[in-house]
Structures are given as C-alpha cells and as structure tokens.
Amino acid sequence: LEISPFIQSLPKIEIHVHIEGTLRPAIRWALAQRNRIPVVTKGVTYHTYEELLESYKVTYNHRPEQGGRKDVPTFLEAYFAGCDVLRTEDDFYDMSMDYLKRCSEMNVRWAEPFFDIQAHTRRGIPFEHVLNGYLRAQQDGEKEYGVKSKWIFCFLRDEPVEEGAKAYEQALPWADTPTGKGLFHAVGLASNAFKRPPVLFKQCFERAKQDGLHITTHCDFGQTDTHEHIRQAIFDIGIERIDHGLDALDDDKLIQGLVDKNIGLTLCPHAYHRRTKTEVLFPKLRQLLDRGVKFCINSDDPVYMHDVWVDGNMEKAYHYGGLTKGEMVGLVRNAVEMCWADQSVKDSIL
Ligand code: ES4
Ligand code: ZN
Secondary structure (H helix, E strand, C coil), X not given: CCCCHHHHHCCEEEEEEEHHHHCCHHHHHHHHHHHCXXXXXXXXXXXXXXXXHHHCCCCCXXXXXXXXXXXXXXXXXXXXXXXXXXXXXXXXXHHHHHHHHXXXXXXXXXXXXXXXXXXXXXXXXXXXXXXXXXXXXXXXXXXXXXXXXXXXXXXXXXXCHHHXXXXXXXXXXXXXXXXXXXXXXXXXXXXXXXXXXXXXXXXXXXXXXXXXXXXXXXXXXXXXXXXXXXXXXXXXXXXXXXXXXXXXXXXXHHHHHHHHCCCEEEECHHHHHCCXXXXXXXXXXXXXXXXXXXXXXXXXXXHHCCCCCHHHHHHHHHHHCCCCHHHHHHHHHHHHHHXXXXXXXXXXXX
C-alpha cells in the first residue's frame, strides 16, 4: 500500500513504538561490523547483508505455547536477537537517531518510544550505555530533525518482578522528575504476556505514579487472558492508556470502562493484519468510533513487521477501514489528546 499525499501531509504523533523494533537491518549490519560480531537470529548466522535483508520478509511464528513451529523464530525471538549488536552508547544513539530521522521524513512531530532496558542489562550491557545513548538521541533528534520525544521505560513482564523493580531504580536518574535528566516520563509493560497479568506489576506501577510518571500497559490483541488483562489495567491498576487492547470490543463492561475513564487505545493495525483477515479486523475500527472509544494509530515494531511504519499503518486504517479524511484527522486529534507532551507541544501539532 503506497502512502497517499493526504496521509503523508498529516502531522503525526507516535506513542506506541519499541525503539528496538526500529533497528533496521542496514544499521544492524553496520553495528555488527563496527563491533566485530556476527549477526545471528535463532542459531542462524547471516554472512551477507543481502541474506540478512531477505530474512526480514517473513511473518514471524506464533509462540510455541500457541502452537508455533520450533524452527521458525517467533516475533520476540527475532526482536531480542536483533538487540545483540547493540553494545556501546553510540550503538543505542545511532539506532535512535535513525528512528527520529525516519520520523521527520514521515511528518511525525512527537514520539514516545518504548525501551526495554532489561533486554540489554541481562546481556551484560551497562545501563548507563543504554540510557545515555537514548538521552543524547532525544536531545540531538530534536535539534537535528525537529522531532521532540519523551520515552517510556518498559518492564519485561516475563522476567521476575524484582528484576524489573531493580532496573527501574537504576534508570530513575534518567526519568522526567524534578531531579532527573528528563529522558522518560512513563512506564509500560512489554514482552510475552503469557500467564503474566498486569496486576503482578501493580507495585511497580504505584511506585512510578508516586514518582510523577505516567503508566500504560500492553494488552496484546488475541492473546491468552487478554480480556482479564484489560479488566485489570482499567479497574485494578488505573492505567492511563492501553497498548493494543482491541479485544475490549468483546466485552461491554470493558468498553464502558474505557469510555467512562477516558482511556485510549494505542492501536497498530498492521501488527494485527499480519494474522487477521481484513474483513474481520478493519470493521473493528469503525466499531470503536461508533462506541466512542478513543484510539490512535501507531507502528509497534516496524522493522519486524514488513517495514510498515506509522504512515503505512495510517494508510491501512484509511484504506481498509474506510475512514474519511475528517475521521483520519480525528485520529491525529486523539493522539494529541492521548500523548503526554506539554500543552505547548500539543498546541503546535493540531
Ligand atoms: C512487542 Cl508486538 C509486542 N508484544 C509484546 N511485547 C513487545 N515488545 C516489543 N514488541
Ligand atoms: Zn508494542
């Protein structure tokens, strides 16, 4: 699907994108050369850039517990394998600057990228390398590309809660607090949700709230127990946004909760379209509009999802969802309302 002049011209905000999911194969290859390490995904070593590029054309497997094949990487296996080339502060900086540059090309004015610090500390990378790389990119991305950002710390929900709490303490000096460096202004929950409901992290969310940060959580589309996860997010934790959360449409009480509490969904249409029929998926956008649920359009992990970025995701909503131009502008307006930028930034976008 080509990007139409209308979609290209819209000012954009992206508030659901994993920075590690924006690591393009060209950058991955270059960083591997720079660090003198091989490029490997699930036991397969890529000896040429062309082979590596080719490997990104797949649709990743489902998780083994959901019947996925053992020989094909799952999405998360590919995503964490990509992280291996990120070793130095400059590596994190270069990946992030590449994303922010891409933002400027797509007319994205404000971004709230997620980062998985535990994906790096558990490989022995010092947390300062990660955070200082992102902080420098946050500053230079605004200066060089005019893209402002505040970032979101993600707990890896399939790791022990104490590990997440420890990582949070290490990262706190980089947070957007009165004494912090201003990198991240929120916390979220990512990675494999299987048997890892949001309430497990209730104390982590409470702590972040006390520190003056915003809170959001992934409730992936079509996952085990996703309705219960959405229920917990709304009613037990008091989350401000939900990442995905499209399954709320199956349950009137969840929809009512979203509407009553003005909780918006950060949707990523292409992520669902990879494994959902057009005629099943896109009417759901219309249903959300009809029921008054706020949502906005994002990319999630563009590099591991066929190179479909936020503009491509908006094009899909426009084209397959049959939304009008006015409705598309409304979705940008929703993103302005849902994002946690200062009012002056919000006012400058729409
Ligand atoms: C993710 Cl698509 C998705 N689901 C859960 N966790 C993630 N982290 C990055 N992308
Ligand atoms: Zn996500």
